[in-house]
Amino acid sequence: MNYIDFGIAVSLFLIFFGLVLIFTTNYFSNLSSLTKTSEFRAVSEGVFNIFFERKGTPENWEKNYSVFPVQLGLAGDLYIIPVLIKEDGGLDRTNEPITVEIIFDETCQNKSWNNTIRVYDENYNQMNLEISNATYCISQFLNQSNITWNVNISANQNKNYFLYYSPDDSITAPSYVPLSYNTSSWIPTDRDEWTNTTTSWSRLGGASGTVTNDTTYKKIGNSSVNITGTFDTNTLGLRYNPYNNITGASNGWYVDAWLYIDDKSNLKNVTFRMNDNNVSILVNITDYVSSGIWHHFEKRIDSTSGWLNWTSFNASSIDYIDFYSENNSKDLTRTIKIDGLHLKKKPLEVKTFPETLTNAFSSVKFNALKNMDYDEIRKTLGENYQFKIEVGGDSYGEPVNKSANAVCYDYPRVIQSTNGSINKAVTRLCIWK
Numbered sequence: 001m002n003y004i005d006f007g008i009a010v011s012l013f014l015i016f017f018g019l020v021l022i023f024t025t026n027y028f029s030n031l032s033s034l035t036k037t038s039e040f041r042a043v044s045e046g047v048f049n050i051f052f053e054r055k056g057t058p059e060n061w062e063k064n065y066s067v068f069p070v071q072l073g074l075a076g077d078l079y080i081i082p083v084l085i086k087e088d089g090g091l092d093r094t095n096e097p098i099t100v101e102i103i104f105d106e107t108c109q110n111k112s113w114n115n116t117i118r119v120y121d122e123n124y125n126q127m128n129l130e131i132s133n134a135t136y137c138i139s140q141f142l143n144q145s146n147i148t149w150n151v152n153i154s155a156n157q158n159k160n161y162f163l164y165y166s167p168d169d170s171i172t173a174p175s176y177v178p179l180s181y182n183t184s185s186w187i188p189t190d191r192d193e194w195t196n197t198t199t200s201w202s203r204l205g206g207a208s209g210t211v212t213n214d215t216t217y218k219k220i221g222n223s224s225v226n227i228t229g230t231f232d233t234n235t236l237g238l239r240y241n242p243y244n245n246i247t248g249a250s251n252g253w254y255v256d257a258w259l260y261i262d263d264k265s266n267l268k269n270v271t272f273r274m275n276d277n278n279v280s281i282l283v284n285i286t287d288y289v290s291s292g293i294w295h296h297f298e299k300r301i302d303s304t305s306g307w308l309n310w311t312s313f314n315a316s317s318i319d320y321i322d323f324y325s326e327n328n329s330k331d332l333t334r335t336i337k338i339d340g341l342h343l344k345k346k347p348l349e350v351k352t353f354p355e356t357l358t359n360a361f362s363s364v365k366f367n368a369l370k371n372m373d374y375d376e377i378r379k380t381l382g383e384n385y386q387f388k389i390e391v392g393g394d395s396y397g398e399p400v401n402k403s404a405n406a407v408c409y410d411y412p413r414v415i416q417s418t419n420g421s422i423n424k425a426v427t428r429l430c431i432w433k
């Protein structure tokens, strides 16, 4: 993150903090105008703090609420990671999958129960998401993972998303439908269709070797495209050459593929090449590939991005794509693989901000509270006070006695529901004697 991003993050935090102060100040000043005695005010503040600001003691008292907790509290830890998506390629996107790598819990304090992970846009619309490459601390508490969701975004637009997670292990997994990888941002639309088959692939050069699918050694999907062959006097490689030209992209798009060569020794060159029926442009990647390691090749298709032999090129109509190596002598045997070959729009810029911890209203704790005896809870408030809590359409307590000069206040608050969904709702507490 650069200093500008950090500045934005700090500004957002200060604004947020300022709003909290304003709300809190308003609340207490409303309260003081409504309450006539400082004693009542103190009690009201105390009840507000107990229910909404504290987690209770023990913090997970809701797991065994038949034993009256040392202290009540309806707050729960909720972590938020803001994610900013920037479209700066001047291209509209439909269903473009974006993936963020998140370290949820570096030191394994069990902060992130995997079922609690949710992503919302700035209007609290929940995103369908996919968790992959997860590592765990213990049980289902995440250490880190990749989170993927689909983004619709117009050319040159910015969008904010919010990733939430909490340690609440009573929350069950959401029922997401499998994430669609059918996007206008990739050709083929799932980025992997070409390399999951040997259709349209052939050996390039070589004296022997047959193109196969390798279902074991691969980077994306079910298989990579593989050749193990011996050199002729010049080249050994793979050619993707569909009958019809590849259309739908244009100059300014990117080409993306995972490339592999088992042994680079004694080879003269390793090259990636594309042909548009007119010219072949190529990139010499000899210095970037290592023996026996997948190399991620990603390059913008335009005249200024370092393609050799660019006199002209038209990415809107591509005839064939090659990945090959060159050698001066015959009979050398090598294995070459390619996976996930696709064309794509300029990648969206994804900025992930540091996590913040907030006190959310825990619906799980509220449900536990509702199962407890009202009079027992009242005793903890002292002085025969009565109370009522309302959250959205949900409530607990006695009907508010308006003739008893009840003091009520409303406060918008982030709610974590028992099914793990996140929303913002008005919480309301009334207290009277």
Ligand SMILES: [Ca+2]
Pocket: 192, 195, 196, 218, 219, 220, 221, 222, 223, 224, 339, 340
């Ligand atoms: Ca594949």
Ligand SMILES: [Ca+2]
Pocket: 241, 242, 243, 244, 245, 318, 319, 320
């Ligand atoms: Ca062709």
